[in-house]
Amino acid sequence: MSRQLILDLLPPPRPTLENFIAAGNGAALQALRELQPGRAVYLWGPPGAGRTHLLRALGEAPDCLYIGATDDPAPLNELATGDAAPPRLVAVDDVGSLGPAGQAAVFALYNRWRAAAHTPQAYAMLVAGERAPMAMPLREDLRTRLGWDLSFRLELLSDDERAAALASRAAERGLQLSAEVLNWVLTHYARDMGKLTALLDALDRYSMEKQRAITLPLLRELLAGTAGTVSTHPDTPL
Structure with missing residues (x-):
């Protein structure tokens, strides 16, 4: 599966009241x-x-x-x-x-x-x-x-609330996100939790496909094929 298709084929989970971060x-x-x-x-x-x-x-x-x-x-x-x-x-x-x-x-x-x-x-x-x-x-x-x-x-989640929510969802999937990966995603990726969850799913799939641990280099490798459509900080290279 190409890197370009991974994010396209893994949309955010179906919205429910239960998976809304209040x-x-x-x-x-x-x-x-x-x-x-x-x-x-x-x-x-x-x-x-x-x-x-x-x-x-x-x-x-x-x-x-x-x-x-x-x-x-x-x-x-x-x-x-x-x-x-x-x-x-x-x-x-x-x-x-x-x-x-x-x-x-x-x-x-x-x-x-x-x-x-x-x-x-x-x-x-x-x-x-x-x-x-x-x-x-x-x-x-x-x-x-x-x-x-x-x-x-409705108020946007604070940075601390997004960090806690993303870490919790990673733990539910049995994933271990280093502080380096978590901080990069929260700083340079979209603020929307749906997009963050979709990225988490894509990263999980890509990690299994490559049989490599989730690290910042692996994340950057995943996003390299979608650089034209991914929201990142303008001063941060992939």
Whole structure:
């Protein structure tokens, strides 16, 4: 297997609430664990804070609808204007990327959500964006609806929290990461835990393929074939 393919073939593990590193986002995680039809949650925060992870964790479950930033919003329009029974949960990621039709659909879904909240047709709404509700670049009436129920700001993990999380996940796989390797990854690679976990999986596979211990030279050898697509510090050579 070529080094170029290793990272491509090892995407991050499927997002779940269990493998989300909560750290300072415990209140948001608990709210999602308890999310029931008739309730709504809006999550906001910077890229890499875990918005997509959490929305996919719930929205890709059976009898749920997940619409990501690059997905066709047509199912939202059909749900907003049709007579079909709604899914148990509607998850809309990166709501700020929606065009006029998509925004109109989410607006209608919030109205339908509130009207059905105490009926057998109740469903949950889970929406995410980069900014607080009233700061989102959306139509005014949709901005107000984003704050109708619960709203949480997601914080990025600190360097110490990322280090602890990565070391823990390595230990779960029976891997031993030296301080040198761990520090290099945390300093020069992506901050997103999903990408860090994918790198850990790739490094594990590459180490077994080469029958060599995980060292900084082995990591650099792995990344040498993906230097054009890997996020590293601009002043640090591979």
